[in-house]
Amino acid sequence: MNYIGIDIGSTCAKVVVLDEQKNVCLEMVQPTGWSSVDTAEEIKKKLLAEGIDPDASPCVATGYGRVSVPYANKMITEITCHAMGALKINHSQDALVIDIGGQDTKIIRIEEGMVKDFIMNDKCSAGTGRFLEVMANSMGMRPDELCTLAETGGGVTISSMCTVFAESEVISLIGRGEPKENIAFAVVDSIVSKVASQASRLHEKGEAVCLTGGLCDCEYVCKALEKKLQSQVITSPQARYAGALGAALAAAKIKL
Amino acid sequence: MSDKKEINYYILFKTYTQGMALHELLRGNGIRSRISPAPRSIQGELGCGMSLLIMAEDIDAVRRCIEENNAEYHDIVPLENQINPNRHKFC
Amino acid sequence: MANYVEMWKELGMDLENHDNLCAVLPVAYGDVYLSQENRPEGMAFWDMVVADIHGIRPAELIEAQKNGQKVFGTFCVYVPDEVVIAANGIVTGLCGGSQFWVPDGEAVLPKGTCPLIKASVGARLGKTCPFFRIADMYVGETTCDGKKKAWEILGTDVPMHVMDIPQMKREKDIVKWTEEIKDFAAIVEKVTGKEITAESLEAAIKLINEKRKAMARVYEARKAENIPISGKDALLMSQIAFFDDPARCAMMCNKLADELEQRIADGVSVFPAGTKRIMLTGTPMAIPNWKLHHIIETSGAAVVCEETCTGTRYFEGQVEEGKATLDEQYRAIAERYMGINCACFTPNSGRVDDIIRLAKEYKVDGVIDVNLKFCCLYDTEGYTVEAALKEAGIPVLGIETDYADEDSEQLKTRIEAFIEMLG
Numbered sequence: 001m002n003y004i005g006i007d008i009g010s011t012c013a014k015v016v017v018l019d020e021q022k023n024v025c026l027e028m029v030q031p032t033g034w035s036s037v038d039t040a041e042e043i044k045k046k047l048l049a050e051g052i053d054p055d056a057s058p059c060v061a062t063g064y065g066r067v068s069v070p071y072a073n074k075m076i077t078e079i080t081c082h083a084m085g086a087l088k089i090n091h092s093q094d095a096l097v098i099d100i101g102g103q104d105t106k107i108i109r110i111e112e113g114m115v116k117d118f119i120m121n122d123k124c125s126a127g128t129g130r131f132l133e134v135m136a137n138s139m140g141m142r143p144d145e146l147c148t149l150a151e152t153g154g155g156v157t158i159s160s161m162c163t164v165f166a167e168s169e170v171i172s173l174i175g176r177g178e179p180k181e182n183i184a185f186a187v188v189d190s191i192v193s194k195v196a197s198q199a200s201r202l203h204e205k206g207e208a209v210c211l212t213g214g215l216c217d218c219e220y221v222c223k224a225l226e227k228k229l230q231s232q233v234i235t236s237p238q239a240r241y242a243g244a245l246g247a248a249l250a251a252a253k254i255k256l
Numbered sequence: 257m258s259d260k261k262e263i264n265y266y267i268l269f270k271t272y273t274q275g276m277a278l279h280e281l282l283r284g285n286g287i288r289s290r291i292s293p294a295p296r297s298i299q300g301e302l303g304c305g306m307s308l309l310i311m312a313e314d315i316d317a318v319r320r321c322i323e324e325n326n327a328e329y330h331d332i333v334p335l336e337n338q339i340n341p342n343r344h345k346f347c
Numbered sequence: 348m349a350n351y352v353e354m355w356k357e358l359g360m361d362l363e364n365h366d367n368l369c370a371v372l373p374v375a376y377g378d379v380y381l382s383q384e385n386r387p388e389g390m391a392f393w394d395m396v397v398a399d400i401h402g403i404r405p406a407e408l409i410e411a412q413k414n415g416q417k418v419f420g421t422f423c424v425y426v427p428d429e430v431v432i433a434a435n436g437i438v439t440g441l442c443g444g445s446q447f448w449v450p451d452g453e454a455v456l457p458k459g460t461c462p463l464i465k466a467s468v469g470a471r472l473g474k475t476c477p478f479f480r481i482a483d484m485y486v487g488e489t490t491c492d493g494k495k496k497a498w499e500i501l502g503t504d505v506p507m508h509v510m511d512i513p514q515m516k517r518e519k520d521i522v523k524w525t526e527e528i529k530d531f532a533a534i535v536e537k538v539t540g541k542e543i544t545a546e547s548l549e550a551a552i553k554l555i556n557e558k559r560k561a562m563a564r565v566y567e568a569r570k571a572e573n574i575p576i577s578g579k580d581a582l583l584m585s586q587i588a589f590f591d592d593p594a595r596c597a598m599m600c601n602k603l604a605d606e607l608e609q610r611i612a613d614g615v616s617v618f619p620a621g622t623k624r625i626m627l628t629g630t631p632m633a634i635p636n637w638k639l640h641h642i643i644e645t646s647g648a649a650v651v652c653e654e655t656c657t658g659t660r661y662f663e664g665q666v667e668e669g670k671a672t673l674d675e676q677y678r679a680i681a682e683r684y685m686g687i688n689c690a691c692f693t694p695n696s697g698r699v700d701d702i703i704r705l706a707k708e709y710k711v712d713g714v715i716d717v718n719l720k721f722c723c724l725y726d727t728e729g730y731t732v733e734a735a736l737k738e739a740g741i742p743v744l745g746i747e748t749d750y751a752d753e754d755s756e757q758l759k760t761r762i763e764a765f766i767e768m769l770g
Contacts, residue, residue, distance in 0.1 A: 064756065079764035104757070115768045117742075120761050272399050279391060290381055291394035293373035296366070301352070305369065306398035309381060338374065341382035341645050344755035346638045347368070347375040347445055 002057045005248030006043060007078065007241075008036045008065025011102030011129060012214060015043055016244040017052055022252055026050060027241055036065030044071060058254035060247040064103070073254050081246030083108045083115045086210045088245055089238050096203055098225075098233075099242070100195060100215040102129045107199045119201060126161040127194030129214050135187040138167050139180060147218035150188040153181030158190045166190065188224050191215075196228040208232040212242035262337045265315045267308040268294055268330040275306045278327045282308075287317050298333045351402040354409065358480035365401075365475045368447050372400070372635065379579060379641045385617050387576055387610065389603035393583050396591070397635075404439075404590055405477040411437055412481070417539045420482030422467060423490055424656045424687060425512055427680050428593065429666065430532045432551035434539040439478050440589025441485065443467040444633030446750035448475065455500055456493075461721045462749040463633060464493045471501060478590065484538055486531070488512050490691040491724055508534050516685060516692055525681040532677070548676050552666045558593045559662040561600035566659065568607035569651045570709050573616035574624070575607040578650025579640045585657045586634035623648040623769045626711040628702050628732060630719040631656035636750060639717055639758070646763045652709040654702050655717075660687050663701075690724040698728070699735045706741050712769045713742040715762070720749040742769060 002025070003018040009032060017026035028046060032039050040061075047054050054071045061072035062081040069075075078101075086097040087110060097108040105127050109117040125131050129143070136146040156178060160166040173183045203209065208231055215221050216235040226233045238245070267289075269275040275291070282289045294307035310318050315332075322329065355362055376397055396403065408418050419431045420441040428438045443452075443466025451473030452465030470476040487498035487509040498509050510527050513520035532543055541547075565584060568575050584603065588596050610616070625648045627639065632655060640650050653659065666683040670676045688698035706714060714736055718726045729745055736743040744765040748754055 064760065077760050077764040077767060079760070080767045114770075115764070117737075118764060118768070120757070272395060272403060276395060283388070291391055291398055292381055293376050293398040293400075295373045295377075296370035299369075305351075305373075305400075305402060306395060309377075339377040339382050341378050341641070343374075343378050344642070344759075345371075345375060345378065345752055346641070346750070346755075347371040347447060347635050 002052050003248045003251040004047065004052065004054055004057050004059040005081070005244040005246065005251055006040070006059065006061045006063075006069055006072065007081065007243035007247060008032060008039060008061065008063040008068065009078075009102050009214075009243070010064055011133075013039045013043060013063075013065070014241050014244040015047070016241050016248045017047070017050075018248045018252060022249065024238075024245070026052070027238075027244075029240070032065065036068035039065065040069040040071075056256075058251040058256055060251040060254070062243050062247045073256070074250065076247060076250050078243050079106055079108060079118050079120070080115060081243045081250065082106065082212055083110050083246065084249050085242030085244070085246030086110070086212055086239070087113060088249060089212075089236055089242060090210055090234065096199075096207060096209045097242075098195060098199055098209050098211050099213040100127070100129060100191070100211070100221075101213045102133075104128060105195055105198060107202050109202045117202060119198060121198060124161065125163045126166075127191050127198060131163050131166070131191055132187065132215070134163055134167055135170055138170050139174065139183060141180075144218055146184045147188060147220045149181045150184035151220045151223070153179065153183070153185030156182040156186040158186045161190075161194065188221060192221065192224045192228045195225065199229065203229065203231070206231055208234055210239070211235040212239045214240050216240055263312050263334050264337050265310040265312070265318075266292065266294060266298060266333045266335055267310065267318070268298065268333065269306060269328070270330050272306045274328045275308060278322070278329060279308060281325055281327055282318060282321060285317075285321050287321060288314050289318070295335065295338055298335060351406070354406060355401070355477060358405075358477055359474060360477065360480060361474040364473065368445070368475060369401075371447070372397075375635065375637070379637045380583070383577055383579070383617070385615070386580060387603060387606050389599070389606045390580050390583075392599045392602075393580070393587055396587050397583070400634075401477050405481055407592070408437060408439065408478075408481050412483070417483045418481055419535070419538075420478065420485045422486070422494070423488045423512075424661050425488055425490070425684050425689070426486050426510060427528060427531075427684055429548065429551040429555050429680055430528060430543065431535055432554060432593070433543040433548040434532070434535045435541045435547075436535055436539045439482060440633075441467060441470075441479060441482065442589070442631065442633035443470045443476070444586075444636035444750065446752070448473060449750060451475070456497060459721050460493045460497070461630075461719050463631065463719055464497050466633070466750065468497050468501060471504060484508060486510065490689060491722070493721070512691065513685075514692055516697075521681055521685050524685055525678050528677050528681055543673070545671070545673050545676065548673060549668065549670075552668055552676065552680070554593050554597075556665045556668065558588070558597040558600070559665060561597040561604065562588060562662040564604035565600050565607060566652065566662070568604060568611060571611045572710075573611065573614055573620070574618050574622070574649050574651060575610035575615060576603075577617050577644055578625075578627075578653075579637055579644055582632060582637065582640050582650070582653065582657065583634075585653070585661060586632070588661070589634075589657075618649045623712040623766055624651045624710060625649065626652040626654060626702075626706055626709055626714045627658070627717055628654040628714055629717040629729070630722050630725050633657065638750070638755070639715070639746070639748065642755065642758050642762055643715070646759060646766055648712075648762075648766045648769075651711060652705055654698075654705050656689070659701070659705060660689070690728040695728060699732060702732060703735065703739050703741075706736070706739070711741070713744065713765060715765070716743055716745045718745070718747045720747055
């Protein structure tokens with residue numbers, strides 16, 4: 001028996017499959033694209049190609065596209081799933097999780113293996129992966145390139161929280177000939193500042209945090225966040241799959 | 257209840273007093289009816305926005321009850337199910 | 348029966364635009380209300396009221412005006428209905444709860460104004476609500492900066508009286524509010540041409556006390572283990588109470604309460620056993636704002652109480668009856684109304700006490716603290732409220748939203764996660 005977790009986020013869809021012993025036996029990621037219904041279909045095909053039948057295996061869907069997975073046995077919000085995934089990754093029962101997603105950022109307080117409190121950003125995309133994407137795009141580079149470049153820059157800040165205004169700030173910085181690394185620095189600084197200010201209601205100074213979501217691949221983002229929070233930021237390559245992993249763990253509790 | 261193909265019936269009235277009278281009459285006869293604002297598409301120029309929403313399986317009993325009691329109404333209009341609690345369109 | 352189109356025309360309404368509202372209301376009402384199973388039969392009255400919301404009651408008000416009565420439109424639970432009724436006047440609530448009216452409000456107000464104010468101003472200036480056309484006089488109050496300035500704009504279009512609400516609750520503030528009520532009474536007497544007597548005021552006090560008691564009975568039934576009425580239906584009852592004739596309102600609420608008490612005795616519930624019980628605290632939900640209740644109740648939880656102006660703040664506490672003189676009666680009215688704990692007061696620790704008390708009385712599993720976007724007062728007080736709830740070990744979720752549909756999915760995710768968190 002396999003247990004399937006599918007996390008359809010605004011930017012990427014992540015899949016984690018667990019074996020009978022709840023060990024990860026498959027991880028997949030793909031762009032969500034225009035239609036989460038089509039994405040769910042594609043995931044089904046890929047799973048079948050791996051010899052896993054989603055119709056015959058317990059499956060939990062999460063993420064904003066969770067309603068679009070017809071073969072899922074259950075839907076659980078990404079907050080609960082990220083929490084459960086982060087605990088598994090960190091082999092812990094207590095944690096403060098920061099998930100920087102494509103369209104939202106979540107701060108989740110977990111105590112004794114249970115979600116105790118959480119905060120999600122408003123409709124605004126400041127402090128999310130989307131913000132990074134838009135800025136990278138206007139600078140003609142990939143988001144991960146921007147993050148790497150940011151480490152060598154400094155001395156510039158972006159004051160606008162609104163993505164649209166911030167983009168025009170970036171464009172005028174480019175226009176006045178500001179070196180790219182300085183602008184990249186300002187973009188990352190804006191994101192981590194927003195995330196840190198959001199976290200401040202739940203985060204205690206010095207407390208280690210677990211970072212999940214797509215941005216945890218960028219080493220510099222973790223470093224900048226550590227500096228801003230004055231706390232250790234723990235992450236791992238698995239952390240971007242935290243939501244899907246949490247969903248798969250929930251699937252393991254389903255009796256078909 | 258959110259199956260879109262299902263047909264419902266809306267009974268329209270010239271006044272809400274007629275509508276409430278029929279609602280009471282049906283209730284007295286153990287026939288289900290729900291008071292609903294008449295969908296704009298079938299309301300025409302009528303001043304009264306009130307209608308009775310009847311499910312398909314009840315419509316024959318309703319028609320019989322109306323006939324037996326000479327109950328007043330304006331029209332009975334069949335319409336595909338309009339209700340979808342997951343639409344999240346508010347007004 | 349009057350043709351409502353003719354009536355609306357005579358009221359000078361923008362019929363074409365109003366028709367757009369008439370088109371969306373049936374859809375929303377069907378989705379939110381008629382999709383529910385096993386509702387109390389007594390809700391048929393409120394279904395009827397909404398089905399003809401711009402017809403039946405407006406026609407009654409116009410008829411009353413033809414018979415010489417005056418209609419006062421109000422925007423706050425601090426404005427005492429008793430005074431208007433004692434002078435043979437009629438009160439109708441005018442708070443706007445629809446996104447439909449917001450653009451017309453934004454034509455004259457800053458975008459960063461709360462949606463309730465924008466909708467209220469828009470409903471008047473856009474000529475798309477009969478109640479806003481019918482009222483002979485509007486009664487504003489100074490509960491927030493947005494409202495204060497909005498009255499100045501509305502005052503150019505309609506006769507307006509503004510009551511100055513104190514910001515603290517010291518003895519001298521109660522004295523001041525008593526004086527404000529007396530000033531208001533004098534204005535009302537002038538408009539209606541009827542003198543307020545100790546007898547007429549006593550009768551009005553009794554009438555409104557009865558209405559409040561009837562509403563409290565419906566709320567009392569929501570404390571039961573098996574919840575006999577949905578939060579949505581209870582909210583609708585409260586929303587309509589602002590418009591309806593108070594005697595009829597009391598009668599219908601009492602009838603509903605009878606049925607709910609019977610349901611409790613029979614073990615009838617509209618929710619499966621074990622459904623999580625949610626209390627809402629914060630900003631008012633003027634009709635037809637059913638958004639949060641609908642999202643919560645379609646996410647597997649039940650709303651069992653609202654600590655809002657369209658909830659407990661509206662009906663808790665009575666005016667003391669049996670006072671001999673008008674002076675004593677005005678003082679008694681002032682005392683009852685000054686007992687309402689609105690975020691416009693400082694300090695406002697009474698509200699936190701109310702919330703903790705209600706959470707226990709209604710046996711809630713969690714509290715959702717809701718803030719209408721740009722309401723600085725409730726937003727700021729949310730910090731204190733949420734801290735107190737956490738201290739008391741009651742889970743709380745803070746939500747900020749407006750009347751628009753766009754954030755429904757985000758809200759649903761947060762609310763579902765909150766319900767998952769409750770276990």
